[in-house]
Structure formats: C-alpha cells, structure tokens
Amino acid sequence: MDISVVVAVRNEIKYIEKCIKSLYEQDFDGKYEVIVVDGMSDDGTYELLKKLQKKYKFTLLRNPKVNAAAGRNLGVKHAKGKLIAFIDGDAYASKDWFSSIKKAFERVDTDGVGGPDLLPDNISFKSKAIGLVMTSPLARGGRFNPSTQHTMIEEERFVDHIPTCNLCLKRKIFDSVGLFDESFVKGQDLELSYRIRKAGYKLFYSPSVKVVHYRKQTFRSFARQIYKWAKAKIAIIKKHDLHGITSHIYLWPAYGVIAFLLLFSICLLFNLMWFFSLLIFLGLLLYSFVILFESTRIAKKYKDKKIFLYSLILIPTIHLSYAYGVMVALM
Known part of the structure; x- marks a missing residue:
C-alpha cells in the first residue's frame, strides 16, 4: 500500500x-x-x-x-x-x-x-472574507506563526x-x-x-x-476557533516548557495586561491618571490607524471594496478572541 x-x-x-x-x-x-x-x-x-x-x-x-x-x-x-x-x-x-x-x-x-488549503469558489462572502483576512500578517501573526494554514x-x-x-x-x-x-x-x-x-x-x-x-460561516464560530487555537498554543508551551522568542510572542496578551496594570498602578500612585488616559487614547488611536491601513491593503490586494469593511471587524475579532483564549489558558 x-x-x-x-x-x-x-x-x-x-x-x-x-x-x-x-x-x-x-x-x-x-x-x-x-x-x-x-x-x-x-x-x-x-x-x-x-x-x-x-x-x-x-x-x-x-x-x-x-x-x-x-x-x-x-x-x-x-x-x-x-x-x-x-x-x-x-x-x-x-x-x-x-x-x-x-x-x-x-x-x-x-x-x-x-x-x-485553498478557498472554494461557491461560498458566502462572509466565509470568503474570513479566509482572505486570515492571510494577513497582522491577523495571523506573520512569521511568528509557524502554521501554513490559511496562507498563500x-x-x-x-x-x-x-x-x-x-x-x-x-x-x-x-x-x-x-x-x-x-x-x-x-x-x-x-x-x-x-x-x-x-x-x-x-x-x-x-x-x-x-x-x-x-x-x-459566521463571525461567532470563527471567533470560537481563534479562541481554541490560542488555548492550544498555551497548552503546547506548558507541555514542552518552551521559552523561545516565538513562545513569548504567543504570550503577548498576558504581557499586555501586566503592562496595563503596572502603568495604571504607577499613574494612580503619582496622581497621573490624565497621563494614563492619554496613553490609552493614543494607543487605541494608533491601533485604529493600523487596522485601517491593513484593511485598505487587503481590499486593494484582492480588488474588493467589501473586504475592507469585513477586515475592520475581523482583525480586531481575531486579536480579542486570541487574547481571551490566552488569558483563560493561563488562569
């Protein structure tokens, strides 16, 4: 055989x-x-x-x-x-x-x-958008994601x-x-x-x-899939006691929460909440510009204006679902 x-x-x-x-x-x-x-x-x-x-x-x-x-x-x-x-x-x-x-x-x-694993022709636009957005380095982690799935x-x-x-x-x-x-x-x-x-x-x-x-086929099932992937990556890190740079990249949500709490505590201690609020605002503004830029790039790449709107939703959905999965797996 x-x-x-x-x-x-x-x-x-x-x-x-x-x-x-x-x-x-x-x-x-x-x-x-x-x-x-x-x-x-x-x-x-x-x-x-x-x-x-x-x-x-x-x-x-x-x-x-x-x-x-x-x-x-x-x-x-x-x-x-x-x-x-x-x-x-x-x-x-x-x-x-x-x-x-x-x-x-x-x-x-x-x-x-x-x-x-290529996209089929006869699928809903929502499924197509999910597949195309997942080819984005910003959505899937770029070179720090070892998987070839959903890539071109x-x-x-x-x-x-x-x-x-x-x-x-x-x-x-x-x-x-x-x-x-x-x-x-x-x-x-x-x-x-x-x-x-x-x-x-x-x-x-x-x-x-x-x-x-x-x-x-739905944003909800897609978000659940990303959440499960995140939990699996943390389980692999725990099982094999990994400490390389890629492992630390996988843990970015945890580091983000620690940095947030540390900054909040320092600003609260020194009566600098205005500074904390300013940093949060600037951070969200920068993130929005990055999402806007990447969504525009994806829409131009695939020559489809509708992809732009879906990207604006899907990329943050991926990040939030992944972050939630990581935090749940670590707790």
Whole structure:
C-alpha cells in the first residue's frame, strides 16, 4: 500500500460526500486506502458515510472519544500505507493530490509533505472574507506563526508546521515521536509538528499539493476557533516548557495586561491618571490607524471594496478572541 488517507470527522454532513468523492477521483496509479473515522456525529454524517461506503468501499470506523486527535490516532493504527495522509472532512482534494504528494517525496529529502488549503469558489462572502483576512500578517501573526494554514505561500520551502487539513507523513514519524496527543481538543497537529521538528525530522511545503478547504460561516464560530487555537498554543508551551522568542510572542496578551496594570498602578500612585488616559487614547488611536491601513491593503490586494469593511471587524475579532483564549489558558 502506497498511501493511507485518514479522514477524522464529526458533524460534516454538508461537506463529507465531496471530500470522499475527491479521494476516489484521483489521477494516481498507485495503491491507496481511505479510512474515515466518525466522532459520534449526530447530524446524519455517519448515516451518510454508511451509504457512501457501499459505493466507495472505504474503511469506516467510529471514534467514541469524539475528538479529532483520537480519531486520527485510530485511523493511523488501522493504516497499512508507507505514507499516511490527512485531510479534513470539510475539505476536498485536488485531482493530483496523491501524485503531487508522491512526487514531492521522490524529489525532496523530507519526512512530511503538505500544501495550501485553498478557498472554494461557491461560498458566502462572509466565509470568503474570513479566509482572505486570515492571510494577513497582522491577523495571523506573520512569521511568528509557524502554521501554513490559511496562507498563500507561492514557493516551496521547509516549514515548522503543516496542518492536518493537508498533510502526509512517513509512517516512521509515528513510530518515532508517537501519535497525536488526545488531550488537545484543538492544535493537536501543531503539537505533533513540534515533536517532529524536535526529533530532527523535516516538513516540506509545496504549493502543488493542494486541497480546497471550507472556512467558518459566521463571525461567532470563527471567533470560537481563534479562541481554541490560542488555548492550544498555551497548552503546547506548558507541555514542552518552551521559552523561545516565538513562545513569548504567543504570550503577548498576558504581557499586555501586566503592562496595563503596572502603568495604571504607577499613574494612580503619582496622581497621573490624565497621563494614563492619554496613553490609552493614543494607543487605541494608533491601533485604529493600523487596522485601517491593513484593511485598505487587503481590499486593494484582492480588488474588493467589501473586504475592507469585513477586515475592520475581523482583525480586531481575531486579536480579542486570541487574547481571551490566552488569558483563560493561563488562569
């Protein structure tokens, strides 16, 4: 078996059929298997998968632990392939996904391969805006964010993290560093990537290894996603006792609160509340100008005026949701 594909899903009835169909319409002459692990879906996903299984003959497993990490681990344990690939249930693969993965492994000395998760064409403008705004360095943390998810990197490169919406690893990785940490509700792929890189293995990003990935459809669900990502990053820092510069960047909300309280105490002590108020005003004014500038840049880049208004809302939403997640995780 050349490739085993693991799809861990829960409540993806809207997208799962397109995902499965894309895996069986591959331009690939090698041997592969598809393993779908359902996390006790209650929206009809499992029933739909049972019907699809009759047509496509994939392996269907149930994950009583529900979370995605446990589902992927179950899939890995059943996998027979030399390479183990992962895709999300709300994504679908390009027709050359398998062949692009295999070619990348053949020409590059690497232990893992992945690529972009592109925006679909047939989505609401709100979902499109979320996807486009997440490509902004101001929204996602720029070079301090190791993930390639939601990015539009056009050149091949070695990276520190590739998300499981579009990832393929050699089997030996799991034999060496272990499986996904099931204590992580979110960010289990980021935590695995840290162990992979720490063990000296390499991850290679190629823009030719493409999947199409649906985004969140509401601001509320998007904010909740950012909040969970923030909590996961702090959990990784705690688990591995990290102290590098990137770890400190992740902690910026905590440092901001400390600086705020320290400045407030000093100004209160020396009767300088007018100065404190002035600094807060100037800080908010500067932040507003930065958001305005970046929103304008995004709108010009994608040639869409509506993106400007959405960016004005989404970028602060990302920052506030992330800050809240960090503070909750630290308390």
